[in-house]
Amino acid sequence: MDTELKIYLIVIGIMSFITFILYAADKHKAIHNQWRIRERTLLLFGVFGGAAGALIGMELCRHKTKHWYFWLVNILSLGIHFAVYMHLGVMPAVKAMK
Numbered sequence: 633m634d635t636e637l638k639i640y641l642i643v644i645g646i647m648s649f650i651t652f653i654l655y656a657a658d659k660h661k662a663i664h665n666q667w668r669i670r671e672r673t674l675l676l677f678g679v680f681g682g683a684a685g686a687l688i689g690m691e692l693c694r695h696k697t698k699h700w701y702f703w704l705v706n707i708l709s710l711g712i713h714f715a716v717y718m719h720l721g722v723m724p725a726v727k728a729m730k
Contacts, residue, residue: 637720644681651682655689675705683709
């Protein structure tokens with residue numbers, strides 16, 4: 633596995649974990665009527681590498697599932713993250729085969 637791909641996967645994994653924790657923390661704060669994490673923050677963490685964690689957090693914590701824009705942003709971001717993964721992981725292998 634290429635070094636760039638390893639670094640990318642580590643960053644995606646860490647960002648997804650952090651994003652999941654943010655969604656769980658925001659749900660906990662919502663239940664207890666406490667200060668909340670801004671929606672913009674939750675969405676930006678999804679865009680910048682945490683889309684998988686955001687979608688898992690939305691489902692497991694049943695948080696922000698009624699907001700269509702959370703689904704849209706996180707699914708599109710996941711698609712972009714997958715495209716980058718394919719570009720880093722699959723495309724160099726295909727070029728090497730030629």
